[in-house]
Amino acid sequence: MTMLTRIIPPNRMLSFVNRLSEESHLLADSMLAWQVKGFGKLDKLELGPYRRPILAKPKDVLVQVKATSVNPIDVAMLGGYGVAILDLMRKCDLTSDKYENFPMILGRDFSGEVLTKGTDVRSDINIGDKVYGVVPVHAQGCHSELVIADDGLIAHKPEHLSDEESAGIMYAAMTAWSALKITGDLLITGGDNKRALVIGGSGGVGTIAIQLLKSWGAEVVTTCQPDAIPVVEKLKPNLIVDYTQSSWLKDLQSCGKFDLILDACGNVTPSVFIPLLSQWNNSKFITLRSPLLKNTDSSGIIGGMFQNIGELLTSNVSSGAISKGSTVRWAYFLPVPTAVTEIASLVAKKQISPVVEKVFPFTDLPSAYSRVNEGHLRGKVIISLK
Template structure:
C-alpha cells in the first residue's frame, strides 16, 4: 500500500510539472489581475471620498475587463488537453487506475452510508396506530397504541401500504404467547423498521392501498388496491401502514371488499401450502380423492373446503352444530358435528382418507393417523412451538432439519407443517386463486368486523374459539403524523 501511495504521489508530481509550463502564464496573468483589482478598489474608495466614485469605477471596470480579455486570450485549452492526454497515456498505469477506482467506489459507499445515517437521525419519526404486544404474556399483553413508529421504504423492492382492513389469525394469539420469539428477535436486529424486540405488531394479512413504492417495484403501482400476507416473523399488518416486499403483495380482486380481502390471504396461503405443496393436490389431481378437513369453518378450513370442492374432491369435515349449514354450503358432502356426537367413532366408521388436513393442532395427531389410508398424508397447519423457541436459534435450526429429514424418509403418514420455511408467503399464489374468486367458487367468510380501537375485544372473541371464518379489524384512513420521539 505504501508503495502504491508513493507511486501515486510521484505521478502527481510529474503531472504538476507537465502542466506548470502551460499554466505559468495563466498564473502570472491572474496575479496581475488580482493586483489590478486591489488597486481599483482602493482608488474607487478614494474616489468615493472625493465624490468622483462613478467615473473612477467605470474607468477601472473598463480597464479590468480589457485586462481579463488579454488573460483569457493567452490561455490555450488545446495545449492543456494535449499535456493531460500524454500524462494519462504514458504515466498512469493499470495499477493506478484500479487503486483509484477502488478508492472512489468504497469512498462513495462510505459517504452514502454516513449521509443516510445522518439523515435518518435528523428526521422526526412518523407515528401511527397499531395493535401490538410489549411482552409475551398472552392475550393480556395485546393492546392498541397510537405512537408506534411507522415503517418506511428502505429497500428498492418494498411497498408502503395504507391498511384499510386486517385479519386476525389464531396464530397472532400464539405470537402473543411467544411463538417465533427467538427468530423474530434475531431478524429485528437487521430491520430498520423495528425498534428492538418490542413492540411487536400483530396481524398476518390485510388489504389496502399502495401509497409509495420502491424504485424496483413492478408488480403494483401507487394508488392501486392490494391484498397481502406476511410471514409469522415479519412485523404485522394490524397497523395503519405496513411496508412489505413486493413479492408478498398482489392486486386485490375487484369482487372483494376490503374486509373480505383482509380475511383471505394468510388462510389461502396456508391452505395452498397444505393441499398443494405438501399433499400434492391441485386442479388436475384431486378428483376422486377423499379429503378430511378438521375444523372446516376455521379461516384455513373455509378456504380448504372451497378449493377441494372446486378441484373435484370428496370432502368430510368436522364442525360445531351451528356451523354445519355453512360447511355444507362451502362444499362439504359429509359433515360431522363434534359437539353433539363422538366424532372419533363417527370417523372410524367411514372409509379412510387420502388426505387429512388438521387445522386444530398437535392434539389430533394420533387420531388423524387412524383415519388415513396407507400411503396417505396428514398435514397440520399449526404448531405448538417452533424448535428455535425450545432449543435456541442454532440448535433449533438443526432440530428443524432433523424433522425435515424424518418426514422425507419415514414412509408412514406423518404430521407435517409448522416447520420453518415451509409456508411460501407470496403474492403469486394469491393471484392463482383470483379466477376462483371471480367465478364465485371461492368466497370470503367474515365472522365479525371491529374498529381499530376495539381490537382488544376482537382478540378476546377469537380467543374463545367461536368465530366462523375470519375476524377482521378496520382502520380509518389517517395521514401519518410527524411527532418528536417519545411524544404522543
Template sequence: MKAFVLRSFGSPDALELTDLDTPVPGDTEVLVRVRATSVQPYDWHHMRGEPRVARLMGGGVGLRRPSIPVLGADIAGEVEAVGKDVTEFRPGDEVFAMSMRGGFAEYATVQESKLAAKPESLSFEEAAAIPMAAITALMAVRDQGQVQPGQQVLVNGASGGVGTFAVQLAKAFGAEVTGVCGPRNTGLVRSIGADHVIDYTKEDFTRQKRRYDVVLDIAGNHPGRAYRRVLARKGTCVVVGGRASRWLEPAGHAFATIAMGAFVSQRMRLTEVGSCKESKQNLITLSELAEEGKVIPVIDRSFPFEQIPAAVRYQEEGHSRGKVVVTI
C-alpha cells in the same frame, strides 16, 4: 400514524395504541394505507410469546421481548407511495398481502415481491381475511396434501379461518370433502361446499370405517395414530395446527405426528406458512379463485381499529366461525 404497539409479552391489554412516524418505503417497498386487517392465532402467539419453546427458535417470537412490535400479518388497502425501484404498483392501487407484520397500524410498508392486486369483487375486509389463512390452506391442500380430483379429503377443524378455506379449495381441486366441526357450525360447513359434515360431539371420525386419501389436521385434537386409522394405505395426513399450550403445543403435536411418518406407509406432512416463499403467486392464485366464486372468505365478526385488543381476545377464545377482521 396510529398503531397498536407490543412492547412486552402479555394479554391483549399489552397492545398499546400510540403515535408512530409513518414509515418511508425503501427502494423495493410499497407504502400501503391499510384499510383492513385480520386477527389470527399467529398474532396472539406472538403477543403472548407462547408456546414458550418458540422463544428459543431462530426467527421466532423473540426471547425476552416481542420480535414484532406491530402485529397484523394480513393487509388490504391502497398504495400510498412506492420506492424508486418499484415498477408494478402506483399510488391508488388496491392491494393485499401476507406481510407477517404491520397490519395493526394505519400505514405499513410491504416488499413489492409480497404484494398482489386486490380481487376486484371483494371488499377490503374480505380481502384482508384471505392472506395468511388461505395461503396456509392452499399449501396444505395443493402442496403437502397434493389433492387430486376424485379423492376423499377430510378437514378436521372445518369451520375456522384456515378450515373454511381448506374445504373450498379441496372442492375446487375436485375432491369429495368431509368437514368436521361442532354442532353450531354444521350448516356453515355444508354451505361452503362440504359433501359430508361430521359433528364431533356426536361422532368420532377416527373410529369410523370410511377411509380418506388426505386428512387435513387443523384442530389438532387427535394423536397421529388416530388419523392413521382413517387414512388410505398410501394416504397423506397434513398437520396444519393444533391446540395451544403455554409451553409446547401445538409444536409438540406437530413434531410427534411428523416423526411417525418415518415408520408408516402413510405420508405425514407439516404446513408451515412462515416458510412460504411464493406468497405473491399464491395470492394471485387465490385472487383468481375468488373472482371465479370458488373461494369466498367467511367472516365471523368485524371490529373497528380502536378495538383491536378486543378482536384479538375474541379470536383467542377459539370459537370464531371463519375469520375475524378489523377495519381501519
C-alpha cells in the same frame, strides 16, 4: 424524534384515539399503531403513534390499511411464541445494521390502498390501487394505519368484496395452500379425484381449505360443531360430520379412506385418524399445530431442531402411520408469491369466498384478540380502520 407514548384508560379510549390520530397525521413521520413493547397478555397491546414505515427494498409497497384481521398466530406471538426462530429471521432480513425486538406490531393480512412503491415493483401495481395481501410472520404487521408489503405478496382487491371481506383472506388461504400443495404434495400430484378430510372446517384456515380442495377437484369431507353447519354448508363440502356426536368416528369410517387429512384445528391425536388414511398410497396426516417453534423457544435453535426431528419421527411411529405406508407431517404458513397469484385468481372467480364472523373497530382491537383466543371461530375476525 422522540416517540410519543401514552397509557390510554379504557373509558377514554375513543377520545384519545381521535386525538392520537390527529397527532399521527400532523407528524409526517408517524402513524397510529397497536404496539407490543413486551410479551404477555392483552394488556400488553398499546395504541399510540409509531414511526411511519419507509420503503427499504426495491419491491416494497406502502399500503394505507383499510381493514385487517386477527389470526391465532397473532395471539400466540403476543405471548412470545416463536421468538427464537422469528428473531433469527428478522436478523437475516435486515436491510441495515439496526435491529430491535420491540415495539412489535402484529397482524398478518390486510386490505388497503397503495400510497407509494419501490423502484422495482411490478408494473401492474400503481399508486391508488386497491389491494389485499399478507406480510410474513417475522415482519412488522398491519395492525396499524400503514404497512409495508412485498409486491409478490399482494393482489388487486376484487370489486365484489369489501375491504373487511378481503382483509381476512390471504394469511389463512396461504396457510391452507402451503399445507395442501407443499406439505401435502398436491403441487406435484394435483387434487383431482383426491379424497380429503378437513378437521375443523369452520375456522379461518378450514373454511378456505375446503374451498381450495373443491376448486382443485377433490372430494371433501369436513368436521365441525352443529351450530357451524349452516356456515360450512355454504362452502359445499361433500359431507359434514358433527364431531360432537358419539358416532362421529364411525361416521368418518363409513366415508371410506382418505388420501389426505388436514388438521386445521390443532387439538387432535394423529393415531385416531391414521386408520382413516389409504394404506400404502403415500397418504398424509397434516397438522398446523406442530411443536417446532415451541421447541426452539425452549431449547434454542439447534437443540430445538434436534428435538423436532425426534418428535416428528416418534409421531410417525407411535401413530402407526409408517407401518401403513402413511406419514404425519407438520405444515406452516409460507410466503409464496405463486400462492398469492393462484388464490387471487380463485377469489376473483368467486371460487373462494371469505367467511367473516365479526368485524371490530380499530379502537377495540383487544376484544378481537380475546375472541380469537377463545377459539371455535366461525370464519375470520376482522378489524376495520374506516
